[in-house]
Amino acid sequence: MSTPGSAVDFEFGAMGFSTKNAYFRFGPHVKEARARRQPIVALETVVVAFGLPRPANLQVAHEMEETIRAEGVVPATIGLLDGQIVVGLTPAELERFAGDEGVRKVSRRDLPIALARRQIGATTVATTVWAAARAGIRVVATGGIGGVHRGAPFDVSNDLPTLATEPVLVVCAGPKAILDLRATREWLETHGIPILGWGMETMPAFYSASSGLPVDARVDSAEEAAAIARVHWTLGGKGILVTVPPPADFALPRERLETILEEAMAEAERAGVQGWALTPFLLARVAERTGGESVALNRALLIENARIAARIARALEA
Known part of the structure; x- marks a missing residue:
């Protein structure tokens, strides 16, 4: 294992990158996957550290990885450990994100601070991308x-400008329902980020199947999504979203969700909760007021998104 001060040299054929950087470390399964030219799907760690209650957080992280492997694709969960960005955490390393109280939420602005201080850093979507x-x-x-x-x-999440500058396809259940979905949709359009709907003409709203806002195109297969992504990147495009509605058995009605969110937002304002603490606060309130339904839903959509991401990654390598 390399440490800061000793360079890592790792060849990446798929995108033409060659990294020589002391602040990157790659799990053995990721190195092997590259050597064999296997498709890879990256996963974040904020959902493990902050997005789900224990012990569901670690269980879901493992289930997402297993779902990806079942599709013949290699998972690469990303997090900061011991002064390095680890691409492909081992099971033992992943446990540190699920149970350590000292984990820091790391967006892109936090990278140099967390790395210099050798903190355990859970990566947001932006940092993962x-x-x-x-x-x-x-x-x-x-x-x-x-x-x-x-x-x-x-107040715009760094997820959006990162998508506007990095050539990566993100499979998700749409923007989080706690956001201004219409403004988020407009931001994505303005910055040239295509939104594809997986079997849908409208963009999902995380907990709900539809936000009522249109996607740019419906796709019904991994091959179709991969074909659009290839053209997008060939033309110099950057990020692209594939939005997947949550499994029907778990989705929450939009009207019920809006009522819960309005109450939670008012409570957050009274309590002075803001900044990065707002999202986990609101998600916790939604979980409480749905009697845990939102936790089951979050788990189901994460696993479904991992499955679809793996299929698209495989189609991109075909």
């Missing part, structure tokens, strides 16, 4: 992406 692009990984699977916050159009 950024790292995946440098590791030659074209596909990332997650739950929901960040976006434009309600009542604060100046």
Whole structure:
């Protein structure tokens, strides 16, 4: 294992990158996958550290990886450990993100701080996409992406500008329902990020099957999504979204969800909760007020997104 101060030299054929950087380390299964030219799907760690309660967080992380492997694709869960960005955490390393109280949420602005201080850092969608692009990984699977916050159009998640600058396809259940979905949709359009709907003409809203907002194109197969992504990248495009509705057996009605969110937002304002703490606060309130239904839903959509991401990654390598 290399450490800061000793260079890592790793060839990435799929995207033409060659990295020589002391701050990257690659799991043995990722190195082997590259050597064999196997497709890879990157996964974030914020959902493990902050997105789900224990012990579901670690269980879901393992289930997502197993779902990807079942499709003949290699999972690469990304996180910061011991002063390095690890692309492809081992099971023992992943456990540290599920149970350590000292885990830091790391967006792109936090990378130099967390690395210099050798902190355990859980990667957001933005950081995962950024790292995946440098590791030659074209596909990332997650739950929901960040976006434009309600009542604060100046408050934009770094997920969006990162998608606008990195050539990576992200499979998700749409922007998180706590956001201003219309403003988020407009931001994506303005910055040239295509939104594809998996079997849908409308964009899902994380917990709900439809936001009522249109996607740019419906796709009904991994091959179709891969074909559009290839053309997008050939033309110089960057990020692309494949939005997948949550499994029908788990999805929450939009009206019920909106009522819960309005109450939770008001409570957050009274309590002075803001910044990065707002999202976990709201998600926790939604979980409480749905009697745990949202946790089961989150688990189901994460696994489904991992499955579809793996199929698209495989189609891209075909």
